[in-house]
Each structure stands twice: as structure tokens, then as C-alpha cells.
Amino acid sequence: MTNSRFFVPVCCVLIFAVLVGIGFIIPQWAMFLATMALAKGLVALGIVILMRAGLVSFGQGLYFCIGAYVSGLMANWTGITDIVLLSILGVLVSVILATICARLLSGYRGIFFAMLTLSLSMILYGALSKMSIIGGTDGLNVSAPTFLGYAPEGRALGFSLYFYTCLVSVIAGGLIRVYFNSERGLTALAIRDNELRVEYLGSSVKSAISSGYIMAAAVGGLGGVIAGLAIGHVDPEYAYWTTSGEFVFVAILSGFFSITAVFASSIVLEVVRSFSNLYFPNTWQLVLGVFLLIVILLLPNGLGSLFSKRRRKGGSE
Amino acid sequence: MKINYLRAGARFKLTRSAGLFALAASIISGTAAAEETFKVGVVTFLSGGAAESFGVPAMNGGKMLIKMLNEGGKLPAPYDQKGFGGLTIEAIEVDEAGGATKQVQEFRNLVQREEVDTVLGYVSSGDCLAIPPVADELKAFTILYDCGTPRVFEEGEYEYVFRTASHAxxxxxxxxxxxxxxxxxxxxxxxxxxxxxxxxxxxxxxxxxxxxxxxxxxxxxxxxxxxxxxxxxxxxxxxxxxxxxxxxxxxxxxxxxxxxxxxxxxxxxxxxxxxxxxxxxxxxxxxxxxxxxxxxxxxxxxxxxAKPNGGELLETLWAAYEEEYGTFPVQAPFRMWQAMLGLKMAVEKAMAENGGKKPNDEELAAAMTGLEWEAPSGTIRMTLGKGHQAIQxxxxxxxxxxxxxxxxxxxxxxxxxxxxxxxxxxxxxxxxxxxxxxxxxxx
The missing domain is CATH 3.40.50.2300 (Response regulator)
Incomplete structure (x- = not known):
């Protein structure tokens, strides 16, 4: 069954239907929380793509921020508020930048790769902080998006954003699943195990890593566009290393086997943070830390290992 | 064996935290059910670089003032009425740390999940710029109490957002x-x-x-x-x-x-x-x-x-603060006090107009626009930004x-x-x- 070519599309449609169904019953705050969690999950998904090749990017905030600023500045300067157009623009700019950066980054591994990605995002942070014309460290406000000519308000706006976010998350998730199952996607796992052998087998490690990085940037930019429009405010903090750290965190929480787990972890993290922030205003960081510690102790391979028995075996990896 | 031990430990932690959670929930709902209350979400830095100098003193000053108001009769007129127009004040504290993204989310949670009557807070100017559009979208009465950036009302115009302190x-x-x-x-x-x-x-x-x-x-x-x-x-x-x-x-x-x-x-x-x-x-x-x-x-x-100016209001609050926290109040509690006293005036003005009911967001916004009141820091007048921005x-x-x-x-x-x-x-x-x-x- 899982090998059928219809498996991924059918799963996607089912998950999408369930998500939208949930959207009709949950209160508005939860819908907003889910929108943000899915947007951040998209960025974390990018890290998961890289994690499969044994790389961790500490700088996905770069693309998150680019996506957010592209949508924010476009909306303010040109008056484009259509979310589809803004998404395309955000992804496009991210992909162009990533294509340039990938040439540099694909030659590095391990901590060097992580630190280089981190420094790139911090360069953007520094540059944006200095640009007082676009708000400097305080950032700028973004007006509410429209949806192919439809300009909702109130609950309809929240629902439309949620609907759109679910749609793009499911499509992106589905496409990446297909990529993971493809020959090229599986090469990433082989790179993780032994890079030299992959080269001897005739695959280019550099190009595999480059394409993974570019894909990660695309989903990162997409997540940024949605987050910027949903929050209604963008600031350089989007590119700050703590933001990137949060994405790494979601990726570690989910593990690199399941795509659903990435979004699920992102939602779990948001829920835990949201409630701990309210009920323990002075110690919410502690609550969050304890929660993560428990998850890491009990599920060293991430939440993804709960979904599939094949992966649970790999605990000693 | 090891796994069993871990699982047992986890179960223990889970049951215990569930118990704690239930306890916390019962405390929270217990106070809420007691009588009609006015819920205020108070947001300021409780962790991070701005906590020691701004967030914590302001929160302390705020908590102290709410306690005094709920007891009633502690402050001179026109602040001698209990709570806000007789309604008991209930504060929900939220930490401002974590950036504007997180604050927008927390703001929505306060308004939509906790259903607070007012959100009062924000020290960081980034947060003060990010919150007002959301407040207007949700039609939620909001007071910015501390931040300094003039951009808030110079670049935007908001119906439900007020700042009770001068900009920088x-x-x-x-x-x-x-x-x-x-x-x-x-x-x-x-x-x-x-x-x-x-x-x-x-x-x-x-x-x-x-x-x-x-x-x-x-x-x-x-x-x-x-x-x-x-x-x-x-x-x-x-x-x-x-x-x-x-x-x-x-x-x-x-x-x-x-x-x-x-x-x-x-x-x-x-x-x-x-x-x-x-x-x-x-x-x-x-x-x-x-x-x-x-x-x-x-x-x-x-x-x-402010100290040399004296006055009963200032002396009362100053003495109470010194007694409670062992140090004198600096600018942060003063700005919290002027925000809360302004809110009290607005609530009571709105209640006088609507016949004593708990005012809704529209009534609060109408009452706050152009309001003038006495604070320990002098007369606060909402004159800028079409009556939404204070000067002092x-x-x-x-x-x-x-x-x-x-x-x-x-x-x-x-x-x-x-x-x-x-x-x-x-x-x-x-x-x-x-x-x-x-x-x-x-x-």
C-alpha cells in the first residue's frame, strides 16, 4: 500500500480535509496558533531536508526573514496584498539567494556548515537593523493579505489564512515526501552514511546538498511569507539566531523520518509554550526546557519515531 | 529494566504535572467565579535584559496598586472606589520576552482565549508597533504603558489603542x-x-x-x-x-x-x-x-x-511601595500606575454613562479618548493622535x-x-x- 503511487496524494488530501474540518470547530486563538505553527513547521521542514544528509542549518531564519520582508515590503511599496503572489515572490527571492549561497555552502560539512549558515542569517539581521528607512530594529507593519481578490475580515480572515497555510503546507509536505522517496532524495540518506561511497557510485554529493539547501530555502521563504502576513509585523528578529534555533529545535523534536511529525512537533511546541507562558509567567522557559528534556530522553529519535515502527528500530543510531 | 524505569518515571511526572495543572486551573477558575471581575492582561518583561530595570518594578508596582484598589479606600479621591467602579480587578501576567512575533500570538491568546477586558502592557517599541493593528482587528481595548517610539500614532491611527505615557x-x-x-x-x-x-x-x-x-x-x-x-x-x-x-x-x-x-x-x-x-x-x-x-x-x-512635589496620592503609593519592596519606586512603576489609574478613570467614566454595567471595548475606547487624570507623575492628558496618545x-x-x-x-x-x-x-x-x-x- 505504502508503495503505491497514489499513497502520497491520498494521504495529502485526507490530511488536508481533516485540517480544514478542524478549522471549522476550533476557536480563533487556536486557529491562529495552528497557522503560525504550520508556517514555522514549513521552515523546520527545510532543516529536516538537510538533516537527512547529515547537515544542520542554524540559519534558516535567513529565508524565514527574507520571505517575511519580501511580503512586507511588497505590500507596503507596491500595494500587492495577494497572498499567492506574495508567496511566489518570497519563494523566488529565497531560491535565488539560496542558489548563490549553495555554491559556497555545499563544500562544508558539520559545524562549519552550521556556523556559515548562522553567519549568513546574522549578516541579514545586522543589515536590516541598520536600515532605519524600513524601521530598523523596530521593523514595519504589514497590512492584511487578500486571497485572489477576496478580502476577508475578522474570523473569515483568520480562517482564510489557516486554509491557505494548510493547503501550502500539505502540498509542500507531499512534494517533499515524493522527493524523499525518489532516487535523489534517498541519496541524501546515503550521504549521511558515507559520502565517499556516494561519490564512487557516480552521484554528485555537492549537487545533492545544493538542491536540498535550495529546497529548504524555498519552504523557509514560504513559511516567512505566511508568518509575516499572519502576524502583521516583520522585524529583523526573524533572522536572529534564536529564531533559527527554534526551527532546529522543532526539527530535533520531530526527527527526520516523518514529515507529518515536523508539523505535529511544531504544533506541540507552540501549544506548550503558549500555555506555559500564561500559567507560569515567571518560569515558562523552565517548563519549556523540562518538556524538551523529557521528549529527548524518552524519544531520542523524535516524535517521528512514534509514527513508524521501521524507524523505531534505529534507536541506537 | 532501564526502559521500564524511564517509563515509570515519565508516568509519575505526567500524573504529577497533571495534578499541578488541575490545581492551577482550579485556583484560576476559583477566583474568576467568585464575583464579577474586570480582567486585565498585564504584559511586561519578566525575563531578559529589560526585566530588572523596567519589567519587574513595573509589574511589582502594578500588583501592589491592584491589591490596594481591590481593598478599596486606600487611595485619595477620585481613586477611593473599590477596584474599577466596584468590579474586582483580576490581573493575568504575561512575560514580554521573546519578540514581537510571540507577543502578537500571546495578545491573541489573552483576548480570544482568556477573554480579558483590557490588555495593558509593552515596553519594547517593536512590540508597541506590532500590537496596535491586531488590537484594532480584534476590536480589543489596549493600553500601551511604557514604550517610547513616536511612530505608533505618527504612522498609524487606531481606534482601540491608547498610550498613557509621553513618547520619547x-x-x-x-x-x-x-x-x-x-x-x-x-x-x-x-x-x-x-x-x-x-x-x-x-x-x-x-x-x-x-x-x-x-x-x-x-x-x-x-x-x-x-x-x-x-x-x-x-x-x-x-x-x-x-x-x-x-x-x-x-x-x-x-x-x-x-x-x-x-x-x-x-x-x-x-x-x-x-x-x-x-x-x-x-x-x-x-x-x-x-x-x-x-x-x-x-x-x-x-x-x-516626583518626590519633592508630594501630594497624598504620591506619598501613599511611595510609602506602600517602599514598604513592600524595600526600595523606592523609579520610572517603571510610575508609568504602570499612571496607566492603571487612567484605566480606572476610563472604566468608571464609561460605567457612569452606561448605567453601571461592565463597559465593553467600544465604551472603554470612547471614555479613554481625550481623557485627563491625575497620576503620581502629574496630570496626564490624552491629546495627541486624536486623543489616543498622552502628554505629560x-x-x-x-x-x-x-x-x-x-x-x-x-x-x-x-x-x-x-x-x-x-x-x-x-x-x-x-x-x-x-x-x-x-x-x-x-x-
Missing amino acids: AMDNISLAKYLKSRGIKADSYAGINQDYAWGQDSWADFSAAMEQYLPDAEQKTSLFPKIYAGQYGTEISALMRERADVVHSSLWGGDLQALVLQAGPRGLFKKSQVVLAAGDHVIPQLGKKMPDGVIIGARGVNGLA PNAIGRTQWDAEKNAMTLVDIEYYSAECVNPPDGIAAVEWIKQGLPGAVCE
């Missing part, structure tokens, strides 16, 4: 006025400000105001160390080399403490006249280590600058250590009326300074 322009205008009126030698001036919006804006305001009041003064170096840098050795060397008559700084919190502690022994305070735009709040921590003769502002007639008087003074009382005092205090140092409605603050402060009414 008056801090630096007052400093320049003080230098001129006191005849302090200021042939040249230099600056050290943090490299983010607050520091950049403060320096822009100060140098623009200097152009107006002391046009012959020569502007020397302006240094912008990173926020939370904590080490100012090279900056102090640069300032010493410049030998400017006046050194301006808008540093705050730990950064300001570090600057004072590092610059003191090297004699910067002797070589130059140091002026601190928001310097009063580090005095409790520094005590005697704050040099004499430093010119400081407190972003309003707050803290030590300001004060500048010099530090002097009182060896007998073993306490820091402010001397040579000059007070400025609100209209003297705040722009009229409809003009951006920095433009107003550059045009020569037209329409300023000074006593």
Missing part, C-alpha cells in the same frame, strides 16, 4: 532645554547610545534639539555600541579623547550600570558633563556609585523627581548623594509643562524639533 521626544528636548537654561558649558557634545531604534532615535532627537537651543555647540563623535554590550572600554577611551563638554546617553538597565561603573574610575564624569535621558532607574542598584552632578531625566516627572510634564535634575540620609537625591530640578516639551497634535516629533518647536507653551 520630550526626554531629549528637556535635556537640551536644561543645558541652556542652567548655562552649562556645552560648546561641544558627544553621544553614546545603543545601536537599535531607541538609541538611534534618542540621539537624533537630542542633536536636533541641541541645534535649536544651542546652535553654536559643535557635534562630536556619536558612538553606537551594540545593545547588551556591557563592555565600554573602547567607547570610554574615544569619549575621553574627544573631550566634549557634554556626553549624552540614552542607555538603560544593565548597559547603563556598566557604563557608569566603567566610566566613573576613568574620570569621564569629571572631564565631561554626562547627561542621561532615562537614567533614574539605575539609582537603586548603583546607590553611591552613581557620581554626583550627573544630569538625569526619568521620562516624565517620575521617581526621585517632564523633569530634569542633578544627582547628589545625601550622606546623612545615606540616599541619592535629585537637586536643581527643573520642571517642564507637558505642552512645553511635547509636540502639538498632527506633527511628527522630529519635524517639530527641526522647525524650532512652534507652538510650545512653556511656563
Whole structure:
């Protein structure tokens, strides 16, 4: 069954239907929380793509921020508020930048790769902080998006954003699943195990890593566009290393086997943070830390290992 | 075995945390069900760099005031009624740390999940810019109590958002006025400000105001160390080399403490006249280590600058705060108090108009627009931004250590009326300074 070519599309449609169904019953705050969690999950998904090749990017905030600023500045300067157009623009700019950066980054591994990605995002942070014309460290406000000519308000706006976010998350998730199952996607796992052998087998490690990085940037930019429009405010903090750290965190929480787990972890993290922030205003960081510690102790391979028995075996990896 | 042990441990932790959660929930719902309450979401820094100097003192001051109001009759008229118009005040504390993204989410949670009647908070100007559009979208009555950026109501217009404190322009205008009126030698001036919006804006305001009041003064170096840098050795060397008559700084919190502690022994305070735009709040921590003769502002007639004015309201709150927390109140609790007292006035005004019901967001917004009330820091008037932005008087003074009382005092205090140092409605603050402060009414 899982090998059928219809498996991924059918799963996607089912998950999408369930998500939208949930959207009709949950209160508005939860819908907003889910929108943000899915947007951040998209960025974390990018890290998961890289994690499969044994790389961790500490700088996905770069693309998150680019996506957010592209949508924010476009909306303010040109008056484009259509979310589809803004998404395309955000992804496009991210992909162009990533294509340039990938040439540099694909030659590095391990901590060097992580630190280089981190420094790139911090360069953007520094540059944006200095640009007082676009708000400097305080950032700028973004007006509410429209949806192919439809300009909702109130609950309809929240629902439309949620609907759109679910749609793009499911499509992106589905496409990446297909990529993971493809020959090229599986090469990433082989790179993780032994890079030299992959080269001897005739695959280019550099190009595999480059394409993974570019894909990660695309989903990162997409997540940024949605987050910027949903929050209604963008600031350089989007590119700050703590933001990137949060994405790494979601990726570690989910593990690199399941795509659903990435979004699920992102939602779990948001829920835990949201409630701990309210009920323990002075110690919410502690609550969050304890929660993560428990998850890491009990599920060293991430939440993804709960979904599939094949992966649970790999605990000693 | 190991796995079993771990699982057992997890189960234990889960049941225990579930128990705690249930307990917390019962406490929260217990107080809510007791009687009709007015729920206020109070948001300020409880962790991070701005917690010690701004967030925690403000939250302490707020909690203390809410307790006094709920008991009723503790404060002089018109604040002698219990709670807000008889409604018991219930505060939900939220930590402001984590950036504007998180704050927008928490704001939505407060309004939609916790269904608070008012959100009162925000120190960071980034948060103050991000929150108002959401507040208007949700039609949620919101008070910004602390942040300084003039951009909030200069760039936007909001129906449900109010700021109960002056924006930051008056801090630096007052400093320049003080230098001129006191005849302090200021042939040249230099600056050290943090490299983010607050520091950049403060320096822009100060140098623009200097152009107006002391046009012959020569502007020397302006240094912008990173926020939370904590080490100012090279900056102090640069300032010493410049030998400017006046050194301006808008540093705050730990950064300001570090600057004072590092610059003191090297004699910067002797070589130059140091002026601190928001310097009063580090005095409790520094005590005697704050040099004499430093010119400081407190972003309003707050803290030590307010004390000489006396008055029953100020004395009551001052004494209660000192007794509760063992130190005197600085600017942060003063701004929290003026916000809460303004909210009390607005609620009671709205209730007088709607026949004593708990007011909704529209009624609160209508009552708050253009409101005027007495706070420990003087008269607060909502005159800017179409009645949504407050102006308040300001004060500048010099530090002097009182060896007998073993306490820091402010001397040579000059007070400025609100209209003297705040722009009229409809003009951006920095433009107003550059045009020569037209329409300023000074006593």
C-alpha cells in the first residue's frame, strides 16, 4: 500500500480535509496558533531536508526573514496584498539567494556548515537593523493579505489564512515526501552514511546538498511569507539566531523520518509554550526546557519515531 | 529494566504535572467565579535584559496598586472606589520576552482565549508597533504603558489603542532645554547610545534639539555600541579623547550600570558633563556609585523627581511601595500606575454613562479618548493622535548623594509643562524639533 503511487496524494488530501474540518470547530486563538505553527513547521521542514544528509542549518531564519520582508515590503511599496503572489515572490527571492549561497555552502560539512549558515542569517539581521528607512530594529507593519481578490475580515480572515497555510503546507509536505522517496532524495540518506561511497557510485554529493539547501530555502521563504502576513509585523528578529534555533529545535523534536511529525512537533511546541507562558509567567522557559528534556530522553529519535515502527528500530543510531 | 524505569518515571511526572495543572486551573477558575471581575492582561518583561530595570518594578508596582484598589479606600479621591467602579480587578501576567512575533500570538491568546477586558502592557517599541493593528482587528481595548517610539500614532491611527505615557521626544528636548537654561558649558557634545531604534532615535532627537537651543555647540563623535554590550572600554577611551563638554546617553538597565561603573574610575564624569535621558532607574542598584552632578531625566516627572512635589496620592503609593519592596519606586512603576489609574478613570467614566454595567471595548475606547487624570507623575492628558496618545510634564535634575540620609537625591530640578516639551497634535516629533518647536507653551 505504502508503495503505491497514489499513497502520497491520498494521504495529502485526507490530511488536508481533516485540517480544514478542524478549522471549522476550533476557536480563533487556536486557529491562529495552528497557522503560525504550520508556517514555522514549513521552515523546520527545510532543516529536516538537510538533516537527512547529515547537515544542520542554524540559519534558516535567513529565508524565514527574507520571505517575511519580501511580503512586507511588497505590500507596503507596491500595494500587492495577494497572498499567492506574495508567496511566489518570497519563494523566488529565497531560491535565488539560496542558489548563490549553495555554491559556497555545499563544500562544508558539520559545524562549519552550521556556523556559515548562522553567519549568513546574522549578516541579514545586522543589515536590516541598520536600515532605519524600513524601521530598523523596530521593523514595519504589514497590512492584511487578500486571497485572489477576496478580502476577508475578522474570523473569515483568520480562517482564510489557516486554509491557505494548510493547503501550502500539505502540498509542500507531499512534494517533499515524493522527493524523499525518489532516487535523489534517498541519496541524501546515503550521504549521511558515507559520502565517499556516494561519490564512487557516480552521484554528485555537492549537487545533492545544493538542491536540498535550495529546497529548504524555498519552504523557509514560504513559511516567512505566511508568518509575516499572519502576524502583521516583520522585524529583523526573524533572522536572529534564536529564531533559527527554534526551527532546529522543532526539527530535533520531530526527527527526520516523518514529515507529518515536523508539523505535529511544531504544533506541540507552540501549544506548550503558549500555555506555559500564561500559567507560569515567571518560569515558562523552565517548563519549556523540562518538556524538551523529557521528549529527548524518552524519544531520542523524535516524535517521528512514534509514527513508524521501521524507524523505531534505529534507536541506537 | 532501564526502559521500564524511564517509563515509570515519565508516568509519575505526567500524573504529577497533571495534578499541578488541575490545581492551577482550579485556583484560576476559583477566583474568576467568585464575583464579577474586570480582567486585565498585564504584559511586561519578566525575563531578559529589560526585566530588572523596567519589567519587574513595573509589574511589582502594578500588583501592589491592584491589591490596594481591590481593598478599596486606600487611595485619595477620585481613586477611593473599590477596584474599577466596584468590579474586582483580576490581573493575568504575561512575560514580554521573546519578540514581537510571540507577543502578537500571546495578545491573541489573552483576548480570544482568556477573554480579558483590557490588555495593558509593552515596553519594547517593536512590540508597541506590532500590537496596535491586531488590537484594532480584534476590536480589543489596549493600553500601551511604557514604550517610547513616536511612530505608533505618527504612522498609524487606531481606534482601540491608547498610550498613557509621553513618547520619547520630550526626554531629549528637556535635556537640551536644561543645558541652556542652567548655562552649562556645552560648546561641544558627544553621544553614546545603543545601536537599535531607541538609541538611534534618542540621539537624533537630542542633536536636533541641541541645534535649536544651542546652535553654536559643535557635534562630536556619536558612538553606537551594540545593545547588551556591557563592555565600554573602547567607547570610554574615544569619549575621553574627544573631550566634549557634554556626553549624552540614552542607555538603560544593565548597559547603563556598566557604563557608569566603567566610566566613573576613568574620570569621564569629571572631564565631561554626562547627561542621561532615562537614567533614574539605575539609582537603586548603583546607590553611591552613581557620581554626583550627573544630569538625569526619568521620562516624565517620575521617581526621585516626583518626590519633592508630594501630594497624598504620591506619598501613599511611595510609602506602600517602599514598604513592600524595600526600595523606592523609579520610572517603571510610575508609568504602570499612571496607566492603571487612567484605566480606572476610563472604566468608571464609561460605567457612569452606561448605567453601571461592565463597559465593553467600544465604551472603554470612547471614555479613554481625550481623557485627563491625575497620576503620581502629574496630570496626564490624552491629546495627541486624536486623543489616543498622552502628554505629560517632564523633569530634569542633578544627582547628589545625601550622606546623612545615606540616599541619592535629585537637586536643581527643573520642571517642564507637558505642552512645553511635547509636540502639538498632527506633527511628527522630529519635524517639530527641526522647525524650532512652534507652538510650545512653556511656563
